[in-house]
Each structure stands twice: as structure tokens, then as C-alpha cells.
Amino acid sequence: MVGNNRRAALDAVRANWNRRAPAYDRFYRDYTQDKRDAWRAAYEKILGELFARRDEPLKVLDVGTGTGFLSTLLAELGHHVTAIDPSNAMLDYARAEAGRRGVEVRTIACGAHDVARLGTEFDLVTARYVLWTLPDPVAALRAWREVITPGGGLLLADGLWHTWRHDGRRLAASLRPGGDHRFLWQLLRDYAQIGNATPHWAGLTPDRARALLAASGFQSGARHDQLLPGNARPVSADFFILGTRPARLP
Numbered sequence: 001m002v003g004n005n006r007r008a009a010l011d012a013v014r015a016n017w018n019r020r021a022p023a024y025d026r027f028y029r030d031y032t033q034d035k036r037d038a039w040r041a042a043y044e045k046i047l048g049e050l051f052a053r054r055d056e057p058l059k060v061l062d063v064g065t066g067t068g069f070l071s072t073l074l075a076e077l078g079h080h081v082t083a084i085d086p087s088n089a090m091l092d093y094a095r096a097e098a099g100r101r102g103v104e105v106r107t108i109a110c111g112a113h114d115v116a117r118l119g120t121e122f123d124l125v126t127a128r129y130v131l132w133t134l135p136d137p138v139a140a141l142r143a144w145r146e147v148i149t150p151g152g153g154l155l156l157a158d159g160l161w162h163t164w165r166h167d168g169r170r171l172a173a174s175l176r177p178g179g180d181h182r183f184l185w186q187l188l189r190d191y192a193q194i195g196n197a198t199p200h201w202a203g204l205t206p207d208r209a210r211a212l213l214a215a216s217g218f219q220s221g222a223r224h225d226q227l228l229p230g231n232a233r234p235v236s237a238d239f240f241i242l243g244t245r246p247a248r249l250p
């Protein structure tokens with residue numbers, strides 16, 4: 001059972017991302033091919049390390065797929081991807097993206113905390129830029145742990161999205177001629193809508209992510225972000241990609 005407060009928080013976050021979906025889609029439509037290729041190459045290498053002795057395609061669950069950036073990359077690498085997101089607007093864009101790229105991605109409207117209802121196990125769960133936006137990340141991680149097959153893993157990508165310095169720089173850029181003058185208004189509106197609903201609205205560092213992993217029964221894992229060249233890193237401080245597995249039960 002989900003408490004009323006958590007349900008309200010989840011609804012607020014979903015509504016916020018539904019509203020942001022068109023801009024998010026535009027951002028990734030403008031993303032250059034070389035940056036996209038760099039992400040795909042990085043995930044290919046990471047998966048080669050995490051699943052060194054495996055040749056068959058992986059069953060992947062991409063939580064909070066958004067407009068399908070990572071889901072389609074993983075499908076291009078030959079994996080069987082189930083992409084979930086509670087935002088229907090995001091899922092519409094994700095389906096369109098898979099269609100444009102000519103890959104198959106199964107999309108399901110489902111929240112991060114509800115993955116048990118998918119009734120399937122996965123070799124790999126991925127969550128790129130999602131953990132920070134969840135009202136109860138430990139509950140979500142515990143739910144993901146339950147759907148990972150023995151020998152399977154979890155790949156998190158995240159960062160610090162809102163620091164004074166970082167937001168200050170973006171604000172300054174938005175005020176320049178040609179900048180996005182709506183930045184400050186949008187930042188304040190997003191904070192008002194979900195700042196209180198999410199315990200990590202400012203974002204995550206690898207240490208904070210590892211504390212969440214420890215609290216939910218995962219190993220602390222290894223960082224892989226060095227595999228991504230600087231030009232493909234997102235606009236966040238302390239960006240990281242962390243690969244881990246469920247910890248052994250005592």
C-alpha cells in the first residue's frame with residue numbers, strides 16, 4: 001500500500017514531467033550524433049564488464065525512460081528493453097524515438113516503485129537521471145532489487161542538478177542575448193511543484209547514491225563515468241555512472 005503523502009508526491013512528480021516532456025524531447029532531438037554515439041559506446045563497454053561471460057541479449061528494464069534516450073541505445077545494442085515511465089507524455093515520445101531509430105522497445109506506463117507488477121525478472125535495471133526525482137528512492141531501489149535475476153545488475157547515472165553555482169551559471173547564460181530567458185521562472189516553478197516532494201531534488205553525488213544503495217540491499221558498486229568523453233557529459237556537477245549488483249543475503 002502506498003501512503004497518501006507518497007501518492008500525492010508521486011502524482012506531483014509525474015505531472016511535472018508530463019509538462020516538461022515536450023522540452024525534454026526537444027533537448028534530445030537536438031543532441032548531436034557524436035554525443036549519442038559516445039553514450040552508446042560507454043554503455044557497451046560497461047555492459048561488457050558487468051556481463052563479461054555472456055553473449056546473449058540482456059533483458060533490460062529502463063526505469064523512468066523519459067523520451068527513450070537510453071532505452072533506444074540499449075535496443076540498438078541488441079538488448080530486449082522494457083521501458084517504463086509514469087508520464088504518458090514521455091512514453092509517447094519514447095515510442096516515437098524507438099520508431100525513428102528502427103528498434104523495438106516495449107513501453108509500459110508504470111512507476112519506479114511498482115515494478116513488481118510487471119511480473120518479470122530482468123538481467124539489468126537501468127535508471128538514468130531518475131533516482132534524484134523519486135519521492136522514496138530507497139523503496140524504489142528495493143523494488144528493483146526484487147526483479148533482478150541472480151547474477152544481474154543495476155546501472156545508475158545521475159548527478160547534482162541544482163547547486164547554487166551550477167544554477168547561477170545557467171541563469172547567467174539564460175540572460176545573455178539568445179539565451180533561454182524563461183530559465184529562472186521554470187526553475188522556480190519546478191521547485192515549487194516537486195522540490196518538497198523529492199528528498200534529493202538538488203541531485204545526487206556518488207556517495208549519496210551509495211548510501212541509498214546500502215540502505216536497499218545493493219553492493220556499493222563501481223564507477224564507470226570515465227568511459228564517457230567530456231563533451232557527452234550532462235550539465236550537472238559530480239556526474240556519475242555507477243554499476244552494482246544486489247548484495248548477497250546474509
Ligand SMILES: C[S@@+](CC[C@H](N)C(=O)[O-])C[C@H]1O[C@@H](n2cnc3c(N)ncnc32)[C@H](O)[C@@H]1O
Nearest residue numbers: 013017064065066069087090111112128129130
Ligand atoms: C530527467 S528525466 C530522465 C529520463 C531518461 N531516463 C533519460 O535518461 O533521458 C526523469 C524521468 O523520470 C520519470 N519519473 C518521474 N517519476 C517517476 C517515478 N515515480 N517512477 C519512474 N519514473 C519516474 C519522469 O517522468 C522522467 O521521464
